[in-house]
Amino acid sequence: MTVSQLTPPALVDHKGLNEWISEVAALCKPDRIHICDGSQSEADKLTAEMVASGTLIPLNAALRPNSFLARSDVSDVARVEERTFICTNQPEEAGPTNNWMHPKEAKETLTKLFDGCMRGRVMYVIPFSMGPLGSNISHIGVEITDSPYVVVSMRMMTRMGKAVLDLLGADGQYVPCLHSVGKPLAEGEADVSWPCNPDTKYICHFPDTHEIISYGSGYGGNALLGKKCFALRIASAMAHQQGWLAEHMLILGLESPEGEKKYIACAFPSACGKTNLAMLVPPKGLEGWKVTTVGDDIAWIKRGDDNVLRAINPEAGYFGVAPGTSGKTNPNAIASLQRDCIFTNVALTPEGDVWWEGLTDTLPANLIDWQGKEWTPDSGRKAAHPNARFTVSATNCPSLDENWDNPQGVPISAFVFGGRRQTTVPLVVQSYSWRDGVYMGATLGSETTAAAAGAVGQVRRDPMAMLPFCGYNIGDYFAHWLSIGERIENSIVDGEESTLPLIFCVNWFRKDEGGDFLWPGYGENMRVLKWIFERTSGAGGAESSELGYRPRFVDIDWNGFDAADESRFQSAIKIDASEWLQELDLQREFFAKVGKSLPATFTSIQARLQERFAPKKP
Ligand code: GTP
Ligand code: SPV
Ligand code: MN
Secondary structure, three states: OOHHHHOOOOOOOOHHHHHHHHHHHHHHOOOEEEEOOOOHHHHHHHHHHHHHHOOOEEOOOOOOOOOEEEOOOOOOOOEOHHHEEEEOOOHHHHOOOOEEEOHHHHHHHHHHHHOOOOOOOEEEEEEEEEOOOOOOOOEEEEEEEOOHHHHHHHHHHOEEOHHHHHHHOOOOOOEEEEEEOOOOOOOOOOOOOOOOOOOOOEEEEEOOOOEEEEEOOOOHHHHOOHHHHHHHHHHHHHHHHHOOEEEOEEEEEEEOOOOOEEEEEEEOOOOOOHHHHHOOOOOOOOOOOEEEEEEOOOEEEEEOOOOOEEEEOOOOEEEEEOOOOOOOOOHHHHHHOOOOOEEEOOEEOOOOOEEOOOOOOOOOOOEEOOOOOEEOHHHOOOOOOOOOEEEEEHHHOOOEOOOOOOOOOEEEEEEEEEOOOOOOOOOEEEOOOHHHHHHHHHOOEEEOOOOEOOOOOOEEEOHHHOOOOOOOOHHHHHHHHHHHHHHHHHOOOOOOOOOOOEEEEEOOOOEOOOOOEOOOOHHHHHHHHHHHHHHHOOOOOOEEOOOOEEOOHHHOOOOOOOOOOHHHHHHHHOOOHHHHHHHHHHHHHHHHHHHHHOOHHHHHHHHHHHHHHOOOOO
16 A cells, blocks of 8 residues: 555644654555544444454453453563663763663664554554643643554543644644554464564653654553653653653642641652552541542642642553552552453453452462463462553542642642662651752662563662653752752742642551561551641651651551551661661762762762761761
């Protein structure tokens, strides 16, 4: 089929977009082009096609209506950080924590790979908005993909379809996001259920020109390009240029029994508890409190004319970790998953429903595991992949905040950074200042998880939970964070209340000598949230420590807590000098890697910490 037949004169009313679509079609040589309108009938048709091709397995409609299981290729189960590149003219612009490639080299390599890569497939054009349509915090993207799984996922994860094209008009700006699974089909060749390229993957970002090109993977963060690629890597670079923040943060609303409401934004690394905290149900004894969900993964934050930092969730759905999610740990997630969802790499029950580790206390007698194999409790392997995920629209969530779609965003009272640390890091501390708080975030360490390919459980520095997602030099990113605070501090008039959010650090994952979690976590995290809420109101007791203010046992509300155990709390909140001296060594190691772009302030904060933990003898 010739290119001119493929591209009728006006697929869309946007000259630049039309040209881009034609260029991509000429290169990728798909069988046909489909411009997505985002309608239910379109989604139903694609879903039916994927059921026919084996990509989606329909679940029992009586148990879970309009829901499906996808099993990925065994090689395509997580983000691939090693194959993720920031393409800038100079390596220093990408910085020491990113894989760098020259844009010219990247484009040459990718052009070869994309030549004919959509043969035998449909090329889908997905117009999407990250954030409420028309909000001045939102931005538009267009993803071209050959994966119908990506289309139906993007429909849940973003505001997608005709309304976005209308908003884009004849000359609106958009971020072009090009994606292919990298598996062309020869004439008559039958497709596999999860096409991808097991050998060759490139996830490339061009921050100077605001473009994304992804090849070879069909999985989540590698393929749903609105998410990590646009909303974090490209957006963080835009935010750096334009004076705002794009962060790996959940946003939640916190309402006191008296009806006072605040919003907080929390950055935890992948698979470290954002979805769970964002949907928290308060525990026994704190039922008067309400937690509502604005977002569970990404926050875009801009300063308003009133000096207040306001955040939107650029997404419109959740791509959440399934294992560990249960009626006990996250009832709001379980309620969200009653219908209309896609599960990827979970296990299938004989009744045609889904299962994963942690869903029920008792193991099912037999299942089909995530690879499609028979499974029994003595199989000696996991039934669901540890990074198995659910995809569902935000509107399915019972705890959805009334302002989740508000184009103005929500005002942020506190930032919280947290990692997964078995030792060293206390349950919660409040930084003494914005600068100390930025330092806390920047030095965050966390054990690696199954959300990315590679070893699991190794402590690495994950600054602001952005290590795999910052689209520019991490040292400049730290300076940017410092400058956001300075700008707000400097514009606060004497006598006026500060609008600068407080900064906290938390760790739900500290363990005792027996290897058990010291803190029960999940709903009980509300007790820590309540303390944070009180601190932002200028109330809430605390004591000073080497790291910042921390709650004493009496400062936490233990109402309804089964056998509040002071000694376990003390172990969870403990700051141990010998552990911290090791921690400071690790921080210095990381700072050395950051090199000359490290803010000078960090060196003096570090020296002050060192002095507090190991005072020099006079
Ligand atoms: P991404 O989607 O990868 O960015 O992850 P996330 O930060 O949203 O993580 P999520 O909330 O999905 O949690 C990941 C895992 O951590 C799940 O298996 C949870 O059960 C577990 N988890 C979440 N919160 C807690 C907690 O408070 N305590 C403990 N022990 N585990 C938790
Ligand atoms: C993460 O890894 O932080 C995720 C999942 O939220 S993915 O979309 O794959 O990035
Ligand atoms: Mn994430």
